[in-house]
Amino acid sequence: MVDAAGKATSIPLVGGGEEPTLDRFSVEGRRASGFPRLDVPLGDISLPESAAAPPALPQVSERDLVAHVNRLAHRNFAVDLGAYPLGSCTMKYNPKICDWAAEHPAFSNLHPSSPPGITQGALEVILEIEAILCELTGMSRATFQPPAGAAGEMTGLLIMRAYHESKGRDPGAVIIPDSAHGTNPASVSLAGYQVRQVPSDDRGMVDLDALASAVDEDVAGFMLTNPNTLGLFEEDIVAMADLIHEVDGLVYYDGANLNAILGVARPGDMGFDIVHSNLHKTFATPHGGGGPGAGPVAVTEHLAPFLPGPIPERVGDAITWLQPERSIGRVHGNHGNFLVVLRALTYMRALGGEGLRRVAERSVLNARYLESLLSDDYEIPYPAPCMHEFVASAAALKRATGVRAMDVAKALIDYGFHAPTMYFPLVVEEALMVEPTETESPETVEALADAFNEIAQSAHTEPQEVQAAPHRAPITRTDDALAARQPVLTWHMAAEE
Amino acid sequence: MDFTPHTSGDTQRMLAHLGLAEISDLFAHLPDEVRPAAPLDLPEALSEMEVMSHIDALGKRNRSGLLTFAGGGIYDHYLPPVVRTLTMRPEFVTSYTPYQSELSQGVLQLLFEYQSMVASLTGLPVSNSSLYDGPSSGLEAVNLAVAHKKRSAVWISRGVHPHTRQIIATFAHARGIEVVDHPLVGGRTVWAPEGVSQPAAIVMSQPNYLGVIEDYDAARAVATEQGALAIAEVDAMTLGILRTPGDAGFDIAFAEGQPYGNPMSFGGPVLGMFAVSKPLMRKIPGRLVGRTTDTEGRTAYTLTFRAREQDIRREKASSNICTNQSLNAIAASIHLAWLGPAGLNEVGHQSVQKAHYLAKRLEQLRGVKMATPGAPYAREFAILTPADPHHVVDQMAERGYLAGIPLSDDYPEFAGGLLVAVTEKRTVDELDGYATALEEVLADG
Incomplete structure (x- = not known):
């Protein structure tokens, strides 16, 4: 559920259980595709460099393929589900026209x-x-x-x-x-x-x-x-x-x-x-x-x-x-x-000329407004007026509570928002780079600020909870070192394990 | 149209909160000299209905609906509706690069499945999650080889797509790469190693740009003799019927991936397929998805080998690429899964049969001959006619056919050359119609 400001109030926006990879649905002889019969006389053509056998692609029905891909979609956040304040990425609404x-x-x-x-x-x-x-x-x-x-x-x-x-x-x-x-x-x-x-x-x-x-x-x-x-x-x-x-x-x-x-x-x-x-x-x-x-x-x-x-x-x-x-x-x-x-x-x-100018005006307005609503737990290291995005530092919060920028970003996921950009630019310690974009309403911007501020409060009262966030996404944090050390890049490699 | 939600009341309330009076106050700190001296000359806003009329009007200025016999990497294959329906899900269309794996398992797993299918198709164990397109993937392959072998020369067959060779040439100068072309004789590459620098790689195309099936083993042997990597540019849709580059012992394969899941799109967006052998795994350019576990031990997917990338390595990165063509790769995966091994084989088989049928019909026309007589070809072939191929293409368009791609611009030795591609979509009536139309065009001079 979400409230009018796009803030998740109960179930998460992204869910769904683990989904097997498509090769696991494969059954010898099953297929989705069909073609008209060959309508030219069958020629006796022998090509050099012919394959000994067709490639080992999955053999699935269209029905199983559709269900698989749709279940995977359910495990993915997107602009079309909620605010995506990913700094430097300008994740604005994409008009359907x-x-x-x-x-x-x-x-x-x-x-x-x-x-x-x-x-x-x-x-x-x-x-x-x-x-x-x-x-x-x-x-x-x-x-x-x-x-x-x-x-x-x-x-x-x-x-x-x-x-x-x-x-x-x-x-x-x-x-x-x-x-x-x-x-x-x-x-x-x-x-x-x-x-x-x-x-x-x-x-x-x-x-x-x-x-x-x-x-x-x-x-x-x-x-x-x-x-x-x-x-x-x-x-x-x-x-x-x-x-x-x-x-x-x-x-x-x-x-x-x-x-x-x-x-x-x-x-x-x-x-x-x-x-x-x-x-x-x-x-x-x-x-x-x-x-x-x-x-x-x-x-x-x-x-x-x-x-x-x-x-x-x-x-x-x-x-x-x-x-x-x-x-x-x-x-x-x-x-x-x-x-x-x-x-x-x-x-x-x-949009026309006027509308394009309005994009700039409202993207800056939203960013400046959001920046002003953040609590003192988020320092703004460079106080010049921000444009369409701003960079806050969680360094003081980290010193006080042990909660880092990474934790704040991941905790935001539990509020139904995408995480901001973190640890960039490199010149700011514990950087959180936030870009609300012009297509979010003031209510959504306020809900975002509330979420940031509640996370900072939680950092003081229950830091371990924040450090273990997200709690309501389909998975928790991933072991990226394992992925790089023991690479499993295909289902063939997975089968060799 | 206005896609911002702010009412004037919203704007006033927010400005008041910031202690500002007018929206222009947000920009008060910008120096005067950076503001445009006069109002910008931009069109007025349009409603959606007006925008649609405008786009429709532009669309009408294209001659669409021609029966397509042009290929050269971009082909008119049958695209089942299931590809569009699934690919256009907003979770795929409107998400960012999947850095936050907690929110991106859908895209990440689909890209992992894409990598798996590309590995099967190429016979090489490691695929990235796609690059921009086929030709620019050739540049990335060359860069990889030059860095890996620490040699600056590359040998490239003239059968490699001209656009691939042009992109490599664009960048070769800045990077100090020496490109050595190797000629086609009778449509097949002659590797002439005398008197030229030892290469980091040899690059061939299978089938080559003229449609001719090359000798993998001969090229592989030259690469081995030179201590070079062997790189193959392959035609995606014939991977179901031809030997894989991995089976032929090649180190890197790349392909234009458009035929899988993507409309011709005036050439973009499409995708570059890119796969390498195990020893090159950690040098592959582009995004790569790996399987891992989350803190609760569940299977999860994440972007991996990130240490190679520009945002971490900065000026020491081996590639500046920081995106892939995710949505196009997802479309490719869905199409490949729909095709399955039998479907992919059938598309390849029907395309070959129909191409050979058409070639035989055309060879019987007065003045028409095969550009590379006797050379084996799969689903694309080059003919020579007595006319300027640009004229032929224009005249054939009047009759409803996109007849092919003129060869003369890229291969001056084939002044009357026309590259003709045939897919499973073309019916026997369309093939016969093409032959009849070409006969008329040539008779008219």
Whole structure:
């Protein structure tokens, strides 16, 4: 049961008993599939490299398959069940009109190698969303090939490299703040650059002096999330961008937190040159249990020739695929996660300019409101006004009660909410990173605050209970060390045990 | 439309609580210069009905409903409704990456089952929970091999999907990887090891991009001789009828997984299948689900080998990938379970029979020949016609057929080349209709 604020009052939202793996339902000779009889004359075809036997897939009826998968669904939490304040992930409500668009057969049944003459609608979708995304970010052109945020980062870094090479330069380092997402340093080093890290200052923002001393002729660029991973707007951004531009470096915007500034401020106006957006965060496309997402990359006019290709271009009355003049090449097998892009366009058109700005306003309002409702057990280490999310510390609570950030997060599950992000960013001890998003009502935000505060009270009175949370989920905490030490990655490996 | 629930009363009450007067006060600390100088030029909001009309209108600008004979990794197979019904459950669609295992047993177990089925299909013991798509999985395979062997060269067959080779080329420069192409002769790869750097891996495709069935053992022998890893790009839907890469002794297999459970989707979202041998288990890129127990001893699933990943390893990570194509992998699992071994075999068998029937029909047309005469093929094959294949595709579209993929852009040696794929969905009437239409198109010049 849940009350009107979405707070679980009795039975948990997620339940269900242990479910055997599908191979356990398999019975020799059982099958779900059926096909029409072969209607061409049976040819005598003997193929080299033929299989000796068909692969050992489970043999199950459709009825058993359906029940199995539905029982497993019951063991999974989701945005569609309740609030999901997972910081940095923007787990907002995913409008169902966008599902409708993604399943539209005029798009979902298109083969990617179809000639442009028969896919003008799909190409128009890309041009239309490109225009909106560029207006929102203050950029000039975009690629929709990158299928995820990390892929967008890599694409942006390759564009950075190509830009410098076009000027006969070969700088070797990219600067990132110490509060950056882990993908930033991983992408930087995989793109062949050295990571140069700059510290945060006591405001929780990039230390401008430290940045100035990190900048030299060997700097190819600077990657920044703004608002940063502490949920704070980097107030010196224009000065920072100037420092980088002075050595002809490029400034890269990690769009993880774009939700907070939609229609209010633009990366292009801040001095950024390359911007990736996560359509699966900001533009409400569902996360799908880990993917698919989409990480389009938008750039200023002078970087457009380096974009991955092909990209759609209007030539006369028709749209066709063209390779940008100095393209870095292809980064996806086809045109990126097109149906995710179509969902995002549907969302943008439904909301319009006003609605997109309202997203930013209400995401910040909800976060600021929730932050203000938390009890003193949760310290806010950096007091600047938060944007769409905030980072609280459970360090004092841990010292007083032994209850850690992990325990608080797991205890929240028993209240019918998803856990917040924990232990990130690394610059905050016992970090709890909370992002309510704009789609939660004030009542839900208040219920979330009540849950946090009750957990803190329980930490003082019955800490062991909190440390053993969750109590009402289908399972308790897992032995992750065992999973890594004695890997069981398939049911074949399970059978060998 | 507005998907935020706040009434003006709600907003006023919350602002008052924060000691603010107006919503814009939330942003008062932002410097003036970062705000747009003029109002943004964005479309007006639309109601759901208006959005639907707009999307419908865009959809009408596509010529949909063509009978598809294009393949190249993305195929028009029969997709049973059960896949959509189950995959669209909101618990799968609207959950995040399953970090919190207590709330994610459904997704985690389905991905564990996906990994198990991919292991069966590839004959390799360890599969990740999917990557972005087939071609970009090829890049991850090459990266793995380069890191594992500490050598910078890779040998790649020209039979590997051109988009796979293009993606590898995009990244090879930044990472200092030297790519050595190996030619196709008569449609099959000739591994010519003289005078080139020792490779970290050799990469082949089975069947290759031209549809031709390659010699696994010959490629494996070259890899062994060079002390390199053997990597195979495979066609997912022929895994039911062809020998597995694991059986052929390959170290890594990857595939475009779209044919399992996913519509063609203009090429995305789809999924990359990726499996490795036991010695490479801890080097596999992407998300991996493992079985463990909870504190009460119950079976539970969790993301494992997390120590490899970017959020922990940061700049020392071997891959920056932090997602998979979970929902597409779940769709793939459900479709595979629906097919079962008999169904997968039947799809492969019918596709091969129908492809060979069509090829024989087309070979009888005036001016049409097989691009690689005599070479064995499964369900896809290349023909040569006297016409520009782009023209052929456009003219065939007028007659209701997506005729195939022109080869000339990627293989200039096949100027009139057209790659034709056949699935179990095509009926004999459609195959005959295709042959008749092609005859007309070629007769018209």
